Amino acid sequence: MSNPTHIQIIDNLRKANQVAKQSLQEGHHPFGAILVAPDNKTVLMSQQNVNTVNHAESVLARRASEQYDEDYLWQCTLYTTAEPCAMCAGTQYWANIGKLVYGMTEKQLLKFTGNHDENPTMDLPCRTVFNAGQKSVQIWGPIEELAAEIGQLHKDFWAA
Numbered sequence: 001m002s003n004p005t006h007i008q009i010i011d012n013l014r015k016a017n018q019v020a021k022q023s024l025q026e027g028h029h030p031f032g033a034i035l036v037a038p039d040n041k042t043v044l045m046s047q048q049n050v051n052t053v054n055h056a057e058s059v060l061a062r063r064a065s066e067q068y069d070e071d072y073l074w075q076c077t078l079y080t081t082a083e084p085c086a087m088c089a090g091t092q093y094w095a096n097i098g099k100l101v102y103g104m105t106e107k108q109l110l111k112f113t114g115n116h117d118e119n120p121t122m123d124l125p126c127r128t129v130f131n132a133g134q135k136s137v138q139i140w141g142p143i144e145e146l147a148a149e150i151g152q153l154h155k156d157f158w159a160a
Helices: 006-025 056-067 086-095 106-113 126-131 144-159
Strands: 032-036 043-048 077-082 099-104 138-140
Touching: 006 032, 006 043, 006 056, 006 077, 006 099, 006 144, 032 056, 043 056, 056 077, 056 086, 077 106, 077 144, 086 126, 099 126, 099 144, 106 144, 126 138
Parallel strands: 077 099, 099 138
Antiparallel strands: 032 043, 032 077
8 A cells, every 4th residue: 555645645635625616616615525546646536515514524435435345445545625523534434544634734724714603613633533443544634835725715715
């Protein structure tokens, strides 16, 4: 199982951010996620945010678990614009997706959302959720060089 290169991380995270932009254009919260195959290039599926309960990452992980074998998913990478919340990290864990890349942290997201009713951001890092499990999910994030680019969508959305 090969790990993504820095160039692949940046490229795929930008693809996830394009999904977030599409989500925003369709009137949803600006979150986007993609599932990338073990070759670190092929996008197997993408998912935007649906609503407050159906986050991009959890919907994608559930769909992936229905379409792909768990051994295959363990070699795949979930890319997401913001650090997965506890629900999304748990869903990724149970779906057996073995790698995660995220752009900005929950703490960075909280600076944009504040105490918004539609996104009461939790201060619970995904690493804490994954570390409570029995499987070692590999994690890259935050990716600081894209945090501002990703954050701009949130700055514009949550301030409105």
